[in-house]
Amino acid sequence: MRHHHMKTTRGSIAIVLGTRPEIIKCAPIIDECRRRALPFFVVHTGQHYTAELDAVFFRDLHLDLPKYNLGIGSLPAGKMIGAMISGLSDVFARENPRVVLVEGDTNSVLAGAVAGHASGSLVGHVEAGLRSFDRAMPEEINRIMTDSVSDMLFAPTKEARVNLIHEGIHRKKIIVVGNSIADVVRRAKGIVDTHSPILVQYGLVRRRYAVLTLHRPSNVDDPLRLMSLMRAVGHVSSPEMKRIIFPMHPRTHACLKRSGISVPPAVTCIDPLGYLDFLALASNARIIYTDSGGIQEEACVLRVPCVTLRDSTERPETIAVGANILARPATVSRATRHMLARRRVWKNPFGDGHTAERILDVVSTYL
Ligand code: UDP
Numbered sequence: 001m002r003h004h005h006m007k008t009t010r011g012s013i014a015i016v017l018g019t020r021p022e023i024i025k026c027a028p029i030i031d032e033c034r035r036r037a038l039p040f041f042v043v044h045t046g047q048h049y050t051a052e053l054d055a056v057f058f059r060d061l062h063l064d065l066p067k068y069n070l071g072i073g074s075l076p077a078g079k080m081i082g083a084m085i086s087g088l089s090d091v092f093a094r095e096n097p098r099v100v101l102v103e104g105d106t107n108s109v110l111a112g113a114v115a116g117h118a119s120g121s122l123v124g125h126v127e128a129g130l131r132s133f134d135r136a137m138p139e140e141i142n143r144i145m146t147d148s149v150s151d152m153l154f155a156p157t158k159e160a161r162v163n164l165i166h167e168g169i170h171r172k173k174i175i176v177v178g179n180s181i182a183d184v185v186r187r188a189k190g191i192v193d194t195h196s197p198i199l200v201q202y203g204l205v206r207r208r209y210a211v212l213t214l215h216r217p218s219n220v221d222d223p224l225r226l227m228s229l230m231r232a233v234g235h236v237s238s239p240e241m242k243r244i245i246f247p248m249h250p251r252t253h254a255c256l257k258r259s260g261i262s263v264p265p266a267v268t269c270i271d272p273l274g275y276l277d278f279l280a281l282a283s284n285a286r287i288i289y290t291d292s293g294g295i296q297e298e299a300c301v302l303r304v305p306c307v308t309l310r311d312s313t314e315r316p317e318t319i320a321v322g323a324n325i326l327a328r329p330a331t332v333s334r335a336t337r338h339m340l341a342r343r344r345v346w347k348n349p350f351g352d353g354h355t356a357e358r359i360l361d362v363v364s365t366y367l
């Protein structure tokens with residue numbers, strides 16, 4: 001375990017994060033802690049540790065390096081969660097935080113919630129109550145377990161709140177606050193529009209290309225599945241979509257290399273992007289194909305139509321407002337036509353971009 005600085009004061013907030021989406025969605029909360037001069041510290045579990053999935057986001061979102069980095073990545077899920085609970089318990093014993101905040105549905109989130117609870121801290125779960133109702137997804141089990149040990153459930157939407165109430169969680173613990181992705185997009189959008197060179201770099205014309213991302217094990221670990229998805233997206237023909245830019249997650253890249261499957265000519269594979277470049281790419285796309293959770297929300301907030309390459313989503317609000325549709329390889333083409341015909345005028349269900357303030361209004365009452 002690495003750590004710098006001195007022990008934080010009692011009554012502090014511990015913010016636990018470990019992966020790309022957590023860094024992005026915790027950024028506005030960290031900023032707001034700084035702005036209010038609240039006593040807080042950040043613990044990184046190390047679940048994501050490469051420059052392209054980790055360091056670049058601290059730079060792009062102007063975050064200090066975490067006070068602690070446990071360096072726990074690349075382990076089977078059970079061992080990873082166990083090691084994280086143990087490492088986080090050591091940090092919490094030393095720091096004695098009053099509140100532990102976690103965001104999302106990863107192994108780091110579950111470990112943070114369990115360790116926080118076991119250490120006698122109050123646990124706040126940001127993005128509580130999301131449910132895909134698919135228990136084969138490890139994230140779904142992480143969501144359910146995290147919500148059940150949490151004391152403050154920061155639900156992004158009314159729908160998420162209803163899911164929690166159906167599981168018997170006391171309504172007093174649930175606060176609907178919006179999703180902090182709206183905060184991130186609100187703050188980054190201006191910078192992105194003027195500063196990212198990404199469209200020029202790839203010779204792209206605004207609204208004349210698509211973006212593709214894939215990283216869920218169910219889509220990328222099986223080469224046949226990955227190939228049929230890439231083919232389906234690569235063969236959608238439309239004058240608005242001559243090119244498909246595919247920033248490839250390392251997991252996906254590894255599968256592609258291992259299996260030697262070929263990439264359709266319309267698809268341009270590139271390295272994963274930093275946040276500002278990705279937001280610039282996504283916000284100017286005509287359509288987004290993804291199996292990511294966070295990107296379904298971003299597309300919805302940015303008013304870019306989304307086709308989600310999965311059988312279920314824990315973000316049904318995006319479908320309800322008309323921003324998103326589920327598809328499998330055989331239905332990609334139909335789903336695309338459907339989404340291209342939609343007017344980009346739907347209501348954003350994820351709030352006004354002041355989610356971090358609402359969360360800290362609640363957390364502050366316990367410090
Ligand atoms: N993202 C990024 N660069 C990329 C691909 C994604 O910055 O090349 C961002 C994207 O904007 C979104 C987040 O990563 O906010 C989503 O993370 P990911 O898809 O890894 O996780 P999930 O949301 O599915 O948990």
